[in-house]
Amino acid sequence: MPQRIVVIGDIGVVDGMIHIGDEAMFEAAVDALRARGIVDVTGVSTTPEESAERYAISAVRTIGWPGSRADREDRLSRVVAAVSSPAALDPDDPAHAVIAAIRDSDGLAIAGGGNMSTLWPHHIFERAALGRIAVALDKPVVISGQTIGPELDDADSALVRDLLASAEVVGLREPSSFALCERWGLTNLTQTIDDASFLVSAEVPASSTYCLVSVASHVGDSSRPEVVAALAVLLDSVAEKTGLEIVFFAHFGPLDGPSRGDAVMHDAVIAAMSSPARIVPPVDSTTGASLARGAAMVVSSRYHPVVFAVPAGVPTIGIPVDDYTGVKLRGALGNFGQDGLLPVDELLAGNGAALVARLWADRDVIRSGAATLAPTARAASSAWWDRIAATFGAAS
Structure with a gap:
């Protein structure tokens, strides 16, 4: 029955x-x-x-x-x-x-x-x-x-x-x-x-040309303008170090119309960046998962871009802004062997560029590690x- x-x-x-x-x-x-x-x-x-x-x-x-x-x-x-x-x-x-x-x-x-x-x-x-x-x-x-x-x-x-x-x-x-x-x-x-974690399970492309970015307007106890400025510096370092296109995708945002939710934060960061960037509007979950899984790198203060990316071995930076986001991002990264946590105070201190360099240098090791862990998971x-x-x- x-x-x-x-x-x-x-x-x-x-x-x-x-x-x-x-x-x-x-x-x-x-x-x-x-x-x-x-x-x-x-x-x-x-x-x-x-x-x-x-x-x-x-x-x-x-x-x-x-x-x-x-x-x-x-x-x-x-x-x-x-x-x-x-x-x-x-x-x-x-x-x-x-x-x-x-x-x-x-x-x-x-x-x-x-x-x-x-x-x-x-x-x-x-x-x-x-x-x-x-x-x-x-x-x-x-x-x-x-x-x-x-x-x-x-x-x-x-x-x-x-x-x-x-x-x-x-x-x-x-x-x-x-x-x-x-x-x-x-x-x-x-x-x-x-x-x-496996909402989308298509094969990961052998090469990718973009870094996917999703950042929330919630910044904990930090100053939002200071976080915006620090994120712009971080993403400029990603573009310079990796040559990747910076692509923004709002995980909480409008299906159409003017910017709201994460999209407002994205607009502010883009305005502060020196590097060019592109916005992909939110449509549905499978689009978001596919974008993260197919990226060469992910930078996110949102949880699910990390969840989508790490099973595919995408080098990922998670930016927690409080204990709650720290618990979630640490868990999502750790479940597939990654440790790219950049707490907001370290972002503001300018420590992000070093983490970008380390993860990019280790990208083959990260990908092979995920390839080992993902089938069991x-x-x-x-x-x-x-x-x-x-x-x-x-x-x-």
Whole structure:
């Protein structure tokens, strides 16, 4: 009998703005399930009509978590109560459709993400609610490719810990998240990689002529004008040292129209550079993955350009601006044997040119190292999704 699975990722194009990495993890999960015979997927999205069309799935709207923490706690209680007593919520509450989708499903999959953090409490509550609904309806829960924390207050820690404990299996995409969950006493854990690591698996070109750049407007506690100036110097050094064309791709940006999101930062950096540069507008996740995988070098403060690039052996510089981005970028690089971390304070200190020179000199070693690691990582990722499919009763 075919399985019907509800999948939540942080998806939905809002006001024309797409987040490539968030969409990529959801897309990778849907692809992996379909490859194992699970073709009936209902996504949970902020813009369900758009997501349904983008992925050829059914979709329902997210439950939503406005207000204070007390408001969210109260709403969580009422949402869970509505599983057996619909009158606990207003008749037009979007949670009813989510409950109905899970009731009619064979299980819940929480696709990869880095939003189980006190930085984004509404994402924690959304996932905690879906997990509790599934448990109340006796549906299996699987959680894949997560970063946990590192910033978690006591109340959010309790919510996340309870959610993870309710799952059949939990995949964690970097060692620090795994270690944190082990300290919580959880035993259903598997060390994985990011779900979208092999979203695109085409052969890597033997030679490439561009360096792909994706930088976010978020710069932590640093001065944005100073970061813009330092990035311009860094990228001019890339162009001078390697002869590569500098190509910008916004991982959070507009599908059309004026610059917003990362594109604003890109415009500022380009204006400060001496070298010429080109912009490729965001379209979809596979375009972003293909661009990163096909680059000769990647420079990024965004996470997913790194995720896409390192399995292909692309020399990559990750620029963390705080503890959260540091955990993610260090994990993504380390999973495939790279260490090109350039924290924002080191960028501002002018240490980037030396790192560019080292990575470029080691590019053949980096590529051969990835060629050794990637097949094992790909096989482990495939086995992980076989395990998830089996949890839902599908043949792997």
